[in-house]
Amino acid sequence: MNKSYCAAAFNHIYSDSNSRYKLCCHAFAHTSEVSMYNSNEHSPFEYFLSPEMENIRDRMLEGQPIGGCEKCYDIEASGYRSPRQYRYNRHFENSEYPTEPCEVELKLRIFGNHCNLSCYMCIPYNSTTRAKELKEIGMYDQYSLGVDYEVLLSKDKFQNIEDDVIKNIHLVKTIHFTGGEPFLLPRHYSFLERIPDEHKEHIFVTYDTNGTVLEYKGKSVFELLRKFKRTSFCLSCDHYGDKLAFIRHPIDVKSFEDNIRTLQQVSKRDPKFKISELRATISILNVEDLYEIREYYKKEFNIKIFFNNVVNSPRSLNVKNHPRKEQLIEKYSGDPSMNSVLKNLSKPSNPKEWNDAMDYLEKLSNHRGINFRDYWTDYQKVELISLANI
Ligand code: SF4
Secondary structure, three states: OOOOOOOHHHHEEEEOOOOEEEOOOOOOOOOOOOOOOEOOOOOHHHHHOOHHHHHHHHHHHOOOOOOOOHHHHHHHHOOOOOHHHHHHHHHHOOOOOOOOOOOEEEEEOOOOOOOOOOOOOOOHHHOHHHHHHHHHOOOHHHHOOOOOOOOOOOHHHHHHHHHHHHHOHHHEEEEEEOOOOHHHOHHHHHHHHHOOHHHHOOOEEEEEEOOOOOEEOOEEHHHHHOOOOEEEEEEEOOOOHHHHHHHOOOOOHHHHHHHHHHHHHHHHHOOOEEEEEEEEEEOOOOHHHHHHHHHHHHHHHOOOEEEEEEOOOOHHHOHHHOOOHHHHHHHHOOOHHHHHHHHHHOOOOOHHHHHHHHHHHHHHHHHHOOOHHHOOOOOOOOOHHHHHOO
Protein backbone atom coordinates (compact mmCIF):
# COMPACT_ATOMS: atom_id res chain seq x y z
CA MET A 1 0.00 0.00 0.00
CA ASN A 2 1.18 3.55 -0.75
CA LYS A 3 2.64 6.00 1.78
CA SER A 4 -0.49 7.97 2.63
CA TYR A 5 -3.38 5.51 2.30
CA CYS A 6 -5.13 5.02 5.64
CA ALA A 7 -8.22 2.87 6.12
CA ALA A 8 -9.37 5.32 8.82
CA ALA A 9 -10.64 7.69 6.10
CA PHE A 10 -12.85 4.90 4.74
CA ASN A 11 -14.21 3.28 7.86
CA HIS A 12 -13.77 5.54 10.86
CA ILE A 13 -15.74 8.54 12.14
CA TYR A 14 -14.11 10.36 15.02
CA SER A 15 -15.03 13.48 16.96
CA ASP A 16 -13.10 14.81 19.94
CA SER A 17 -14.30 16.36 23.22
CA ASN A 18 -13.86 19.77 21.64
CA SER A 19 -16.56 18.78 19.08
CA ARG A 20 -14.09 18.61 16.17
CA TYR A 21 -14.37 15.87 13.59
CA LYS A 22 -10.91 14.57 12.70
CA LEU A 23 -9.70 11.66 10.60
CA CYS A 24 -8.76 9.85 13.81
CA CYS A 25 -7.68 10.63 17.35
CA HIS A 26 -4.01 10.87 16.22
CA ALA A 27 -4.68 13.45 13.48
CA PHE A 28 -3.55 17.03 14.15
CA ALA A 29 -6.28 19.65 14.46
CA HIS A 30 -4.15 22.63 13.37
CA THR A 31 -3.42 21.18 9.91
CA SER A 32 -6.70 19.29 9.50
CA GLU A 33 -8.43 19.49 6.11
CA VAL A 34 -11.84 18.87 7.74
CA SER A 35 -11.69 21.60 10.37
CA MET A 36 -14.93 23.10 8.97
CA TYR A 37 -16.85 20.12 10.43
CA ASN A 38 -17.82 19.86 14.09
CA SER A 39 -20.40 17.87 16.01
CA ASN A 40 -22.16 21.05 17.19
CA GLU A 41 -23.21 21.86 13.64
CA HIS A 42 -22.81 18.69 11.58
CA SER A 43 -24.03 15.15 11.99
CA PRO A 44 -21.47 12.32 11.76
CA PHE A 45 -22.52 11.01 8.36
CA GLU A 46 -22.89 14.53 6.93
CA TYR A 47 -19.19 14.96 7.72
CA PHE A 48 -18.13 11.45 6.68
CA LEU A 49 -19.89 11.54 3.30
CA SER A 50 -18.92 15.18 2.60
CA PRO A 51 -17.10 16.36 -0.57
CA GLU A 52 -14.03 17.17 1.57
CA MET A 53 -13.82 13.57 2.84
CA GLU A 54 -14.37 12.26 -0.70
CA ASN A 55 -11.45 14.39 -1.85
CA ILE A 56 -9.23 13.08 0.96
CA ARG A 57 -10.12 9.47 0.11
CA ASP A 58 -9.34 10.05 -3.60
CA ARG A 59 -5.97 11.64 -2.77
CA MET A 60 -5.08 8.87 -0.33
CA LEU A 61 -5.70 6.30 -3.05
CA GLU A 62 -3.23 8.25 -5.21
CA GLY A 63 -0.68 8.32 -2.38
CA GLN A 64 -0.80 12.09 -1.83
CA PRO A 65 -0.09 13.48 1.67
CA ILE A 66 -3.09 14.61 3.72
CA GLY A 67 -3.18 17.59 6.09
CA GLY A 68 -3.60 16.39 9.67
CA CYS A 69 -1.75 13.08 9.16
CA GLU A 70 1.77 14.48 9.71
CA LYS A 71 2.20 12.57 12.96
CA CYS A 72 2.03 9.24 11.12
CA TYR A 73 4.34 10.41 8.35
CA ASP A 74 6.90 11.61 10.92
CA ILE A 75 6.76 8.38 12.92
CA GLU A 76 7.29 6.32 9.78
CA ALA A 77 10.16 8.58 8.63
CA SER A 78 11.89 7.85 11.96
CA GLY A 79 11.66 4.13 11.27
CA TYR A 80 8.78 3.25 13.63
CA ARG A 81 5.29 1.86 12.96
CA SER A 82 2.62 4.56 12.94
CA PRO A 83 -1.06 4.32 13.98
CA ARG A 84 -1.85 4.28 10.25
CA GLN A 85 0.09 1.00 10.01
CA TYR A 86 -0.47 -0.78 13.34
CA ARG A 87 -4.03 0.38 14.01
CA TYR A 88 -5.98 1.07 10.78
CA ASN A 89 -4.27 -0.71 7.87
CA ARG A 90 -3.12 -3.81 9.75
CA HIS A 91 -6.53 -5.53 9.43
CA PHE A 92 -6.34 -5.42 5.64
CA GLU A 93 -2.81 -6.72 5.16
CA ASN A 94 -4.18 -10.06 3.95
CA SER A 95 -7.31 -8.81 2.21
CA GLU A 96 -8.59 -5.95 0.04
CA TYR A 97 -8.05 -2.45 1.39
CA PRO A 98 -11.32 -0.48 1.39
CA THR A 99 -11.63 2.03 -1.47
CA GLU A 100 -15.18 3.22 -0.62
CA PRO A 101 -16.78 4.17 2.72
CA CYS A 102 -17.81 0.91 4.41
CA GLU A 103 -18.16 -1.00 7.69
CA VAL A 104 -17.93 2.16 9.72
CA GLU A 105 -16.44 2.39 13.19
CA LEU A 106 -17.90 5.26 15.23
CA LYS A 107 -15.75 6.88 17.85
CA LEU A 108 -17.68 9.96 18.88
CA ARG A 109 -16.97 11.94 21.99
CA ILE A 110 -20.54 13.22 22.11
CA PHE A 111 -21.80 11.50 25.23
CA GLY A 112 -20.18 13.83 27.75
CA ASN A 113 -16.85 13.94 29.58
CA HIS A 114 -17.94 12.98 33.09
CA CYS A 115 -15.36 10.77 34.77
CA ASN A 116 -14.88 9.74 38.40
CA LEU A 117 -11.06 9.71 38.28
CA SER A 118 -8.43 12.44 38.07
CA CYS A 119 -5.49 10.64 36.47
CA TYR A 120 -2.47 12.88 36.93
CA MET A 121 -1.60 12.85 33.18
CA CYS A 122 -5.14 13.04 31.72
CA ILE A 123 -6.14 15.80 29.31
CA PRO A 124 -8.72 17.64 31.45
CA TYR A 125 -11.40 17.81 28.77
CA ASN A 126 -11.59 14.03 29.00
CA SER A 127 -12.49 14.05 32.69
CA THR A 128 -14.61 16.39 34.78
CA THR A 129 -12.92 15.19 37.99
CA ARG A 130 -9.50 15.95 36.53
CA ALA A 131 -10.64 19.40 35.38
CA LYS A 132 -12.04 20.10 38.84
CA GLU A 133 -8.82 19.05 40.58
CA LEU A 134 -6.71 21.20 38.25
CA LYS A 135 -8.95 24.19 39.01
CA GLU A 136 -8.55 23.55 42.73
CA ILE A 137 -4.75 23.58 42.51
CA GLY A 138 -4.78 26.64 40.24
CA MET A 139 -3.37 24.88 37.15
CA TYR A 140 -6.46 24.48 34.99
CA ASP A 141 -5.63 27.22 32.48
CA GLN A 142 -2.16 25.77 31.93
CA TYR A 143 -3.54 22.31 31.06
CA SER A 144 -7.00 22.96 29.64
CA LEU A 145 -6.06 23.73 25.99
CA GLY A 146 -8.87 26.28 26.04
CA VAL A 147 -11.62 23.70 26.42
CA ASP A 148 -14.55 24.02 28.79
CA TYR A 149 -14.74 22.05 32.01
CA GLU A 150 -17.95 20.13 31.40
CA VAL A 151 -18.58 19.27 27.75
CA LEU A 152 -22.13 18.28 26.95
CA LEU A 153 -23.98 18.87 23.69
CA SER A 154 -27.40 20.46 24.03
CA LYS A 155 -30.32 18.02 24.07
CA ASP A 156 -31.42 19.03 20.54
CA LYS A 157 -27.96 18.72 19.05
CA PHE A 158 -27.42 15.36 20.66
CA GLN A 159 -30.82 14.24 19.36
CA ASN A 160 -29.84 15.26 15.78
CA ILE A 161 -26.66 13.23 15.95
CA GLU A 162 -28.46 10.24 17.41
CA ASP A 163 -31.10 10.44 14.63
CA ASP A 164 -28.39 10.60 11.95
CA VAL A 165 -26.59 7.55 13.31
CA ILE A 166 -29.80 5.54 13.66
CA LYS A 167 -30.70 6.46 10.06
CA ASN A 168 -27.32 5.14 8.88
CA ILE A 169 -27.00 2.30 11.36
CA HIS A 170 -26.88 -0.28 8.55
CA LEU A 171 -23.42 1.18 7.64
CA VAL A 172 -22.10 0.78 11.16
CA LYS A 173 -19.98 -2.19 12.12
CA THR A 174 -18.39 -1.03 15.36
CA ILE A 175 -19.23 1.53 18.00
CA HIS A 176 -16.32 2.58 20.15
CA PHE A 177 -17.00 4.37 23.43
CA THR A 178 -14.38 6.37 25.19
CA GLY A 179 -14.41 8.83 28.02
CA GLY A 180 -15.07 10.54 30.22
CA GLU A 181 -15.86 7.19 31.70
CA PRO A 182 -18.41 5.65 29.29
CA PHE A 183 -20.16 3.56 31.94
CA LEU A 184 -21.00 6.75 33.85
CA LEU A 185 -22.57 8.52 30.84
CA PRO A 186 -26.39 8.20 30.69
CA ARG A 187 -26.50 9.28 27.01
CA HIS A 188 -24.33 6.35 26.01
CA TYR A 189 -26.95 3.98 27.47
CA SER A 190 -29.92 5.75 25.86
CA PHE A 191 -28.10 5.75 22.51
CA LEU A 192 -27.45 2.00 22.71
CA GLU A 193 -31.06 1.35 23.65
CA ARG A 194 -32.30 3.21 20.54
CA ILE A 195 -30.52 0.86 18.16
CA PRO A 196 -33.05 -1.63 16.77
CA ASP A 197 -32.44 -5.23 17.90
CA GLU A 198 -32.02 -6.52 14.33
CA HIS A 199 -29.00 -4.20 13.93
CA LYS A 200 -27.61 -4.81 17.42
CA GLU A 201 -26.83 -8.38 16.52
CA HIS A 202 -24.44 -7.23 13.75
CA ILE A 203 -22.63 -4.56 15.74
CA PHE A 204 -19.43 -4.82 17.79
CA VAL A 205 -19.22 -2.55 20.82
CA THR A 206 -15.82 -1.62 22.21
CA TYR A 207 -14.94 0.42 25.29
CA ASP A 208 -12.01 2.32 26.67
CA THR A 209 -12.87 2.21 30.33
CA ASN A 210 -11.18 2.91 33.64
CA GLY A 211 -12.62 -0.35 34.94
CA THR A 212 -14.24 1.13 38.03
CA VAL A 213 -17.92 0.77 37.03
CA LEU A 214 -19.80 -2.30 35.79
CA GLU A 215 -23.37 -1.31 36.69
CA TYR A 216 -25.94 1.26 35.67
CA LYS A 217 -29.16 1.93 37.64
CA GLY A 218 -28.86 -1.43 39.36
CA LYS A 219 -28.39 -3.40 36.11
CA SER A 220 -25.13 -5.03 35.12
CA VAL A 221 -23.61 -3.61 31.96
CA PHE A 222 -23.47 -7.16 30.58
CA GLU A 223 -27.27 -7.34 30.67
CA LEU A 224 -27.50 -4.07 28.74
CA LEU A 225 -25.02 -5.21 26.10
CA ARG A 226 -26.08 -8.81 25.60
CA LYS A 227 -27.97 -8.19 22.33
CA PHE A 228 -24.92 -6.86 20.53
CA LYS A 229 -22.70 -9.15 18.49
CA ARG A 230 -19.69 -8.79 20.78
CA THR A 231 -18.37 -6.37 23.38
CA SER A 232 -14.75 -5.85 24.28
CA PHE A 233 -13.24 -3.84 27.10
CA CYS A 234 -9.86 -2.12 26.93
CA LEU A 235 -8.95 -1.27 30.52
CA SER A 236 -6.74 1.70 31.32
CA CYS A 237 -4.16 0.67 33.87
CA ASP A 238 -0.83 2.36 34.48
CA HIS A 239 0.63 0.57 37.51
CA TYR A 240 -0.43 -1.52 40.49
CA GLY A 241 -0.87 -0.96 44.25
CA ASP A 242 -0.10 2.43 45.80
CA LYS A 243 1.49 3.82 42.64
CA LEU A 244 -1.66 3.05 40.65
CA ALA A 245 -3.70 4.70 43.41
CA PHE A 246 -1.68 7.91 43.08
CA ILE A 247 -1.56 7.97 39.28
CA ARG A 248 -5.30 7.28 38.83
CA HIS A 249 -6.52 9.07 41.98
CA PRO A 250 -8.98 8.40 43.64
CA ILE A 251 -9.28 4.87 42.24
CA ASP A 252 -10.14 2.07 44.66
CA VAL A 253 -7.47 -0.41 43.57
CA LYS A 254 -9.15 -3.42 45.19
CA SER A 255 -12.47 -2.75 43.50
CA PHE A 256 -10.66 -2.20 40.16
CA GLU A 257 -8.97 -5.59 40.51
CA ASP A 258 -12.29 -7.22 41.53
CA ASN A 259 -13.78 -5.83 38.31
CA ILE A 260 -10.98 -7.37 36.24
CA ARG A 261 -11.84 -10.74 37.83
CA THR A 262 -15.57 -10.22 37.17
CA LEU A 263 -14.87 -9.42 33.51
CA GLN A 264 -12.71 -12.51 33.22
CA GLN A 265 -15.40 -14.72 34.79
CA VAL A 266 -18.17 -13.29 32.59
CA SER A 267 -16.13 -13.71 29.40
CA LYS A 268 -15.34 -17.29 30.34
CA ARG A 269 -19.08 -18.01 30.59
CA ASP A 270 -20.10 -15.92 27.56
CA PRO A 271 -17.63 -15.41 24.68
CA LYS A 272 -19.62 -12.34 23.57
CA PHE A 273 -17.62 -10.44 26.19
CA LYS A 274 -13.88 -10.11 26.44
CA ILE A 275 -11.12 -7.93 27.85
CA SER A 276 -9.21 -6.89 24.74
CA GLU A 277 -6.21 -5.62 26.69
CA LEU A 278 -4.87 -3.62 29.58
CA ARG A 279 -3.42 -0.40 28.24
CA ALA A 280 -0.91 1.67 30.17
CA THR A 281 -0.20 5.32 29.56
CA ILE A 282 3.53 5.75 29.99
CA SER A 283 4.88 8.76 31.86
CA ILE A 284 7.64 9.66 34.33
CA LEU A 285 5.71 7.90 37.14
CA ASN A 286 5.72 4.41 35.63
CA VAL A 287 8.54 4.32 33.08
CA GLU A 288 10.97 2.83 35.62
CA ASP A 289 8.71 -0.14 36.39
CA LEU A 290 7.31 -1.41 33.09
CA TYR A 291 8.68 -4.96 33.38
CA GLU A 292 7.47 -5.19 36.98
CA ILE A 293 4.00 -3.96 35.93
CA ARG A 294 3.87 -6.50 33.11
CA GLU A 295 4.91 -9.29 35.51
CA TYR A 296 2.30 -8.27 38.08
CA TYR A 297 -0.67 -8.46 35.70
CA LYS A 298 0.62 -11.66 34.13
CA LYS A 299 1.00 -13.32 37.52
CA GLU A 300 -2.22 -12.03 39.11
CA PHE A 301 -4.58 -12.11 36.09
CA ASN A 302 -2.72 -13.74 33.21
CA ILE A 303 -3.40 -10.61 31.11
CA LYS A 304 -1.05 -8.81 28.79
CA ILE A 305 -0.51 -5.09 29.25
CA PHE A 306 0.52 -2.82 26.36
CA PHE A 307 2.93 0.09 26.49
CA ASN A 308 2.35 1.91 23.18
CA ASN A 309 0.77 5.03 24.58
CA VAL A 310 3.22 7.65 25.86
CA VAL A 311 2.22 10.97 27.45
CA ASN A 312 3.23 13.94 25.30
CA SER A 313 1.01 16.57 26.80
CA PRO A 314 1.78 17.93 29.33
CA ARG A 315 5.34 17.65 27.99
CA SER A 316 6.83 17.86 31.47
CA LEU A 317 5.52 14.33 32.19
CA ASN A 318 7.10 12.81 29.07
CA VAL A 319 9.67 10.10 29.79
CA LYS A 320 12.36 11.99 27.82
CA ASN A 321 12.84 14.16 30.91
CA HIS A 322 13.63 11.30 33.29
CA PRO A 323 17.06 12.00 34.86
CA ARG A 324 18.11 8.33 34.59
CA LYS A 325 16.91 7.85 31.04
CA GLU A 326 20.21 6.30 29.89
CA GLN A 327 19.67 3.39 32.29
CA LEU A 328 16.08 3.05 31.11
CA ILE A 329 17.17 2.96 27.47
CA GLU A 330 19.57 0.17 28.39
CA LYS A 331 16.83 -1.66 30.31
CA TYR A 332 14.32 -1.65 27.44
CA SER A 333 16.50 -1.64 24.33
CA GLY A 334 16.02 -4.58 21.97
CA ASP A 335 12.45 -5.15 23.20
CA PRO A 336 9.99 -4.39 20.34
CA SER A 337 7.08 -3.95 22.78
CA MET A 338 8.96 -0.90 24.14
CA ASN A 339 9.43 0.86 20.78
CA SER A 340 7.23 3.85 21.66
CA VAL A 341 8.87 4.18 25.07
CA LEU A 342 12.36 4.01 23.56
CA LYS A 343 11.46 6.50 20.86
CA ASN A 344 10.39 9.01 23.53
CA LEU A 345 13.33 8.27 25.84
CA SER A 346 15.68 9.06 22.98
CA LYS A 347 14.32 12.61 22.53
CA PRO A 348 16.39 15.44 24.06
CA SER A 349 15.51 15.99 27.71
CA ASN A 350 14.52 19.31 29.17
CA PRO A 351 15.52 19.61 32.84
CA LYS A 352 13.31 22.65 33.32
CA GLU A 353 10.30 20.52 32.32
CA TRP A 354 11.35 17.84 34.82
CA ASN A 355 11.45 20.48 37.56
CA ASP A 356 8.02 21.75 36.44
CA ALA A 357 6.77 18.18 36.83
CA MET A 358 8.16 18.04 40.39
CA ASP A 359 6.37 21.33 41.23
CA TYR A 360 3.15 19.98 39.78
CA LEU A 361 3.43 16.67 41.69
CA GLU A 362 4.09 18.55 44.94
CA LYS A 363 0.93 20.62 44.40
CA LEU A 364 -1.08 17.50 43.65
CA SER A 365 0.36 15.78 46.74
CA ASN A 366 -0.65 18.68 48.99
CA HIS A 367 -4.12 18.76 47.51
CA ARG A 368 -4.67 15.01 47.76
CA GLY A 369 -3.05 14.60 51.17
CA ILE A 370 -0.78 11.87 49.73
CA ASN A 371 2.91 12.62 49.32
CA PHE A 372 4.05 11.20 45.97
CA ARG A 373 7.60 10.95 47.38
CA ASP A 374 6.41 8.19 49.73
CA TYR A 375 6.38 5.99 46.58
CA TRP A 376 8.85 7.75 44.27
CA THR A 377 11.39 8.32 46.98
CA ASP A 378 14.24 9.69 44.86
CA TYR A 379 12.24 12.01 42.56
CA GLN A 380 13.76 15.44 43.24
CA LYS A 381 14.38 18.60 41.29
CA VAL A 382 17.64 18.60 39.37
CA GLU A 383 20.40 21.14 39.02
CA LEU A 384 19.61 22.75 35.70
CA ILE A 385 23.26 23.22 34.69
CA SER A 386 24.41 19.67 35.37
CA LEU A 387 21.47 17.91 33.70
CA ALA A 388 21.56 20.18 30.68
CA ASN A 389 24.82 18.46 29.71
CA ILE A 390 23.31 14.97 29.58
S1 SF4 B 1 -2.67 8.51 8.60
FE1 SF4 B 1 -2.44 8.56 10.84
S2 SF4 B 1 -3.30 10.53 11.48
FE2 SF4 B 1 -4.03 10.11 9.38
S3 SF4 B 1 -6.00 9.13 9.66
FE3 SF4 B 1 -4.47 7.51 9.50
S4 SF4 B 1 -3.87 7.05 11.61
FE4 SF4 B 1 -4.94 9.00 11.61
